Amino acid sequence: MADVIRELLARDEAGGQVEVEGWLRTARHSKQVTFLEVHDGSAFAGIQAVANPEVPGFEEVVRGLSTGCAVRVQGELVDSPGKGQRFEIHAGQVERVGGVDDDYPLQKKRHGFEFLRTIAHLRPRTNTLGAVLRVRNAAAAAVHEFFQERGFVYLQAPIVTLADAEGAGEMFRVTTLPAGDPPREEGGAVDFGRDFFGSEAHLTVSGQLEAEIGALALSRVYTFGPTFRAENSNTSRHLAEFWMIEPEVAFCELPGLMDLAEEFLKAVFARVLERAPDDMEFFEARIAPGILETLEHVVKSPFERMTYDDAVRILEQAKQSFEFPVRWGVDLQSEHERYLTEQAVGRPVIVTDYPKDIKAFYMYVNDDGRTVRAMDVLVPKVGEIIGGSQREHRHDVLLQRMRDLEIPSEDYWWYLDLRRFGTAPHGGFGLGFERIVQFMTGMANIRDVIPFPRVPGYAEF
Numbered sequence: 001m002a003d004v005i006r007e008l009l010a011r012d013e014a015g016g017q018v019e020v021e022g023w024l025r026t027a028r029h030s031k032q033v034t035f036l037e038v039h040d041g042s043a044f045a046g047i048q049a050v051a052n053p054e055v056p057g058f059e060e061v062v063r064g065l066s067t068g069c070a071v072r073v074q075g076e077l078v079d080s081p082g083k084g085q086r087f088e089i090h091a092g093q094v095e096r097v098g099g100v101d102d103d104y105p106l107q108k109k110r111h112g113f114e115f116l117r118t119i120a121h122l123r124p125r126t127n128t129l130g131a132v133l134r135v136r137n138a139a140a141a142a143v144h145e146f147f148q149e150r151g152f153v154y155l156q157a158p159i160v161t162l163a164d165a166e167g168a169g170e171m172f173r174v175t176t177l178p179a180g181d182p183p184r185e186e187g188g189a190v191d192f193g194r195d196f197f198g199s200e201a202h203l204t205v206s207g208q209l210e211a212e213i214g215a216l217a218l219s220r221v222y223t224f225g226p227t228f229r230a231e232n233s234n235t236s237r238h239l240a241e242f243w244m245i246e247p248e249v250a251f252c253e254l255p256g257l258m259d260l261a262e263e264f265l266k267a268v269f270a271r272v273l274e275r276a277p278d279d280m281e282f283f284e285a286r287i288a289p290g291i292l293e294t295l296e297h298v299v300k301s302p303f304e305r306m307t308y309d310d311a312v313r314i315l316e317q318a319k320q321s322f323e324f325p326v327r328w329g330v331d332l333q334s335e336h337e338r339y340l341t342e343q344a345v346g347r348p349v350i351v352t353d354y355p356k357d358i359k360a361f362y363m364y365v366n367d368d369g370r371t372v373r374a375m376d377v378l379v380p381k382v383g384e385i386i387g388g389s390q391r392e393h394r395h396d397v398l399l400q401r402m403r404d405l406e407i408p409s410e411d412y413w414w415y416l417d418l419r420r421f422g423t424a425p426h427g428g429f430g431l432g433f434e435r436i437v438q439f440m441t442g443m444a445n446i447r448d449v450i451p452f453p454r455v456p457g458y459a460e461f
């Protein structure tokens with residue numbers, strides 16, 4: 001196999017024969033030599049190969065190379081006289097592995113992200129998408145490392161599910177019934193009893209309920225997998241298919257969860273900064289000036305912790321006015337969240353103990369009877385980045401909550417069982433992986449931080 005460009009660029013000194021394979025960002029043909037900029041995607045930078053007329057096939061092969069061609073280059077690694085690069089390859093052999101037709105859409109100019117989405121099969125070859133995909137990879141590895149180092153078991157939650165996770169979002173139905181003529185019950189309703197799973201099935205919107213099963217056996221688990229929301233929201237922060245990370249911990253109450261969430265964000269950001277410095281420099285320079293400082297600030301600062309009561313008080317006293325007025329009992333909008341983290345404290349904030357009426361049925365009810373042990377982590381520029389809670393582990397309280405909210409308890413028989421057989425305080429939180437990548441890269445649109453975005457009206461590639 002060929003040498004990896006990332007490793008070549010990290011060498012201490014030049015010297016020796018090397019071989020690289022990749023795609024040409026540019027081919028510059030001057031009078032006597034051709035300069036080839038070869039990228040293999042292993043690093044933000046490529047490597048320059050310099051070919052002169054002694055290279056076999058110089059006229060027939062090398063002179064015909066252009067942007068986009070796949071090539072194999074062998075030669076000596078030498079110190080580069082040019083600026084901006086330490087090494088280059090003094091080519092001995094150049095092979096054209098794959099040519100490009102004239103209509104190759106990625107020419108050496110800046111393309112709009114919207115246009116690049118229409119060529120998602122080629123956009124990973126651009127600077128920005130390449131950097132996004134490497135940062136995404138570094139972040140995914142950091143997520144696993146963080147949990148593995150702390151004894152968490154990686155649990156694969158199902159993708160097809162009969163539960164609906166209390167309406168976390170609109171769901172996609174999974175069915176093999178004929179769309180035009182499904183079997184019907186006597187009243188005319190579709191007879192899902194005759195569907196593939198013998199019941200109405202959907203793509204999961206969250207792995208939390210299954211993660212609770214895992215935690216109440218393995219103590220510490222996390223999921224990291226695809227989740228789906230059929231919400232018709234054409235925003236820069238919503239996808240129909242996204243990846244969610246959901247740790248769940250037994251024998252753990254709200255303070256332990258807050259510590260975990262804070263450590264988690266810091267560890268992931270720190271590792272990405274360490275592992276993908278060149279890609280991060282690019283985002284700083286070209287996409288979001290200031291992003292490095294923001295991330296380093298988050299890594300270094302202790303997160304502020306405040307209750308929802310306090311948060312509402314701060315917002316009511318704010319000098320600025322909000323589009324959505326604040327009073328106790330309303331859910332916080334992103335303008336409020338940003339005010340709290342950016343203006344009120346200037347650091348990430350964890351808000352806890354929200355009114356029970358705006359939160360899900362499974363959250364632990366506080367002694368005051370009006371709030372639940374929920375927590376949201378708010379960060380500058382984004383607002384909420386993590387949402388979680390201690391779960392209601394008391395059978396009678398949970399059952400009463402479900403009755404009050406008219407949630408059919410028979411659908412959740414196994415969830416209730418967990419509260420009858422060795423129940424224990426437990427909790428967890430969830431965060432969208434793409435939202436983290438978006439925060440770290442400063443990319444404006446979530447569709448540009450996932451390789452193949454799925455959104456209303458669009459699932460090409």
Ligand code: ATP
Pocket residue numbers: 168169229237238239240241242244384385386387430431432433434435
């Ligand atoms: P939002 O208010 O942004 O729609 P939510 O309250 O619906 O989020 P949750 O149900 O708590 O979100 O989901 C957990 C996490 O999953 C969110 O904090 C967010 O990071 C992420 N998330 C939710 N919906 C989407 C989506 N459609 N696309 C990408 N990430 C999402």
Ligand code: MN
Pocket residue numbers: 168169
């Ligand atoms: Mn939502």
